[in-house]
Amino acid sequence: MTASTPEADGARRRPGGRTARIRAQVLAAVRAELGERGFDGLTMEGVAARAEVHRATVYRRWGDVGGLLADVLDAAGDDDWRPPDTASLEGDLTALNQEIQDGMAARPPIMAALIAASFRSEKAAEAQRRLWEDRYARCEIVVDRAVRRGELPPGTDARRLLVAATAPMYHHLVLLRTPHDPDLPRDAARTAALAAAAGAFADRRR
Amino acid sequence: MTASTPEADGARRRPGGRTARIRAQVLAAVRAELGERGFDGLTMEGVAARAEVHRATVYRRWGDVGGLLADVLDAAGDDDWRPPDTASLEGDLTALNQEIQDGMAARPPIMAALIAASFRSEKAAEAQRRLWEDRYARCEIVVDRAVRRGELPPGTDARRLLVAATAPMYHHLVLLRTPHDPDLPRDAARTAALAAAAGAFADRRR
Known part of the structure; x- marks a missing residue:
């Protein structure tokens, strides 16, 4: 039931895709900013700077901070997690x-x-x-x-x-x-x- | 387990107290503003205006929006609520x-x-x-x-x-x-x- 690590994101599974690479960079930046600053410190500008991605790209693709958070959560579900099997x-x-x-x-x-x-x-x-x-x-x-x-x-x-x-x-x-x-x-x-x-x-x- | 109504606040039980009366007015205003506008719309100024209490009084007594919310919650617990008794x-x-x-x-x-x-x-x-x-x-x-x-x-x-x-x-x-x-x-x-x-x-x- 945990959130995925950056390594579980799409970028690693589609290593050649520039779009996937940018997404991985941006979502890793969102997680890092969120972990350090919380929601109140999370800004589109801060994420773009940390991800080293153009602000315009971040705005165009994610719209706002809510869009970034939603994509982090969607990415967390995009893994092959299965519940533990302990036989009871x-x-x-x-x-x-x-x-x-x-x-x-x-x-x-x-x-x-x-x-x-x-x-x-x-x-x-x-x-x-x-x-x-x-x-x-x-x-x-x-x-x-x-x-x-x-x-x-x-x-x-x-x-x-x-x-x-x-x-x-x-x-x-x-x-x-x-x-x-x-x-x-x-x-x-x-x-x-x-x-x-x-x-x-x-x-x-x- | 519900929050108290304005009537359950201290003012009614200590009807003569000016301090208690101001508290009741302010907390009722906090609840009303919170219900209408949510946390993001809650301001010290809006509460003071709605309660018809001096802004300076609200700042002095409650400090900030967090102080107001904390007092609403404390007031909610200041009642004689008891759990239902249904015999099972x-x-x-x-x-x-x-x-x-x-x-x-x-x-x-x-x-x-x-x-x-x-x-x-x-x-x-x-x-x-x-x-x-x-x-x-x-x-x-x-x-x-x-x-x-x-x-x-x-x-x-x-x-x-x-x-x-x-x-x-x-x-x-x-x-x-x-x-x-x-x-x-x-x-x-x-x-x-x-x-x-x-x-x-x-x-x-x-």
């Missing part, structure tokens, strides 16, 4: 939650800054939603595997289970800003796995 | 989640604007954390009652249970911005209640 539901959810915790604790705090920026720019908010939607969709295989192993009943609502497992992470890390708790990933995973085993997500509508 | 754990948690959903859906969107503002101002963020801390502390009685009714084992970790029940609300409403789902309050409550019955919060550290 609780293990998979714990590993997933650990990635979220690590991502939020990373320095510079790009993931945290992008979430904060989603409250400032509607374009960034939409891109953040697209990224989460994509990540949750990719994670549904965690629930499919648990059903196939017989850990969960068929028909378990994967999305509700995944939100139940991960929501306490985001609540603590993004909203409550609780001090670091190394047990949080496993506690939240275990809670969701116990609820799932008790049939909490077995039928969508009762 | 799932019922109590559902009613609590319903209040959160209603608060986030209210127009003008004061609660949503205050949460968004907590990403802009450290003072507002600290006040938001104090408000949540106070609300969660007041909600612990929900778990105490369930233990006394025999619904939950003694030693159940009230805070973790309450966060598990409410986190999906905040995740959907604040971060994922999912379309309105009338079943969400009950689904999240039921999930937490099932996990609690399965012992998810029975022992703090394993």
Whole structure:
């Protein structure tokens, strides 16, 4: 569930493309500026200068700071990330939650800054939603595997289970800003796995 | 878990105090401006004008916009709110989640604007954390009652249970911005209640 590194961007996979190269330079500059200065310090001029790309190019292609942030988020989803496979539901959810915790604790705090920026720019908010939607969709295989192993009943609502497992992470890390708790990933995973085993997500509508 | 209405502020309880009256006028103006214009439209001048209070008074007493927001949040916690008592754990948690959903859906969107503002101002963020801390502390009685009714084992970790029940609300409403789902309050409550019955919060550290 973490944002991609610059190396995961399009430029490396299409090494010959000038357009892709410029995009990679600009998005790396956005991440760097965001990490150092936060949303309030992020400007089209600062990004262009840092990326060593013409300001006119940045304006033409990204429009405004919201457009830059949205493209950083879209690029973060343009990778081959797959959820961990630990051979148990609780293990998979714990590993997933650990990635979220690590991502939020990373320095510079790009993931945290992008979430904060989603409250400032509607374009960034939409891109953040697209990224989460994509990540949750990719994670549904965690629930499919648990059903196939017989850990969960068929028909378990994967999305509700995944939100139940991960929501306490985001609540603590993004909203409550609780001090670091190394047990949080496993506690939240275990809670969701116990609820799932008790049939909490077995039928969508009762 | 909702923000208080202007009527719940100190002014009504200390009707004779000029200081309290000014505070009530200013905080009502902050809420109104925030609801109409959001954080970006909130200024010390706009609040002073709307409240019909001297700008110098507003600057002296609240310092800056962050100070105003922090005081709105502190005032929201200065009430006699208690969690609903429906005679069952799932019922109590559902009613609590319903209040959160209603608060986030209210127009003008004061609660949503205050949460968004907590990403802009450290003072507002600290006040938001104090408000949540106070609300969660007041909600612990929900778990105490369930233990006394025999619904939950003694030693159940009230805070973790309450966060598990409410986190999906905040995740959907604040971060994922999912379309309105009338079943969400009950689904999240039921999930937490099932996990609690399965012992998810029975022992703090394993």
